[in-house]
Amino acid sequence: MYESLERAAESKWDAPWRTGVVETIRDRSVIATPISEYLPERVVDGRVALVGDAAHAQTPMTGAGFEEAVIDAAALARELGGADDLGAALQRYELLRIGDMRDRMAAGASFSRGFAGV
Numbered sequence: 001m002y003e004s005l006e007r008a009a010e011s012k013w014d015a016p017w018r019t020g021v022v023e024t025i026r027d028r029s030v031i032a033t034p035i036s037e038y039l040p041e042r043v044v045d046g047r048v049a050l051v052g053d054a055a056h057a058q059t060p061m062t063g064a065g066f067e068e069a070v071i072d073a074a075a076l077a078r079e080l081g082g083a084d085d086l087g088a089a090l091q092r093y094e095l096l097r098i099g100d101m102r103d104r105m106a107a108g109a110s111f112s113r114g115f116a117g118v
């Protein structure tokens with residue numbers, strides 16, 4: 001992987017930046033974090049509800065994955081609190097959150113594409 005990264009850096013970066021990028025890769029002083037993204041269609045099925053990254057993994061570039069997970073958990077707790085009908089409460093949770101989940105994930109994906117120049 002490092003070799004292909006080095007080749008890509010050599011072809012993509014202009015001098016003088018190329019030297020720094022290539023040296024960093026050769027020194028193995030770069031880290032790589034695989035990025036998974038997931039745009040949810042639904043986050044509830046029967047008695048199962050997803051929150052956080054399991055529901056809507058988004059690029060760390062948003063800097064908001066933790067916040068979104070907490071908002072999910074709070075919304076879920078609010079809807080479940082005192083609910084007689086579990087299924088209806090989970091459906092309300094999904095309805096409340098799915099729009100924001102999709103918007104934030106899509107915004108992050110768009111930002112990533114722009115950043116990577118693809």
Ligand SMILES: Cc1cc2nc3c(=O)[nH]c(=O)nc-3n(C[C@H](O)[C@H](O)[C@H](O)COP(=O)(O)OP(=O)(O)OC[C@H]3O[C@@H](n4cnc5c(N)ncnc54)[C@H](O)[C@@H]3O)c2cc1C
Binds near residue numbers: 068
């Ligand atoms: C490099 C990086 C930088 C980030 N920077 C930011 C940032 O600046 N700000 C921000 O808000 N967010 C950031 N995030 C995103 C944030 O970390 C996540 O969105 C957030 O942790 C999601 O919380 P979660 O509870 O949904 O999932 P997680 O935090 O992933 O928790 C899931 C837990 O489930 C456990 N688990 C997995 N499988 C099983 C199993 N089979 N049985 C039992 N347990 C299991 C895991 O060990 C883990 O502890 C960043 C993420 C990365 C990767």
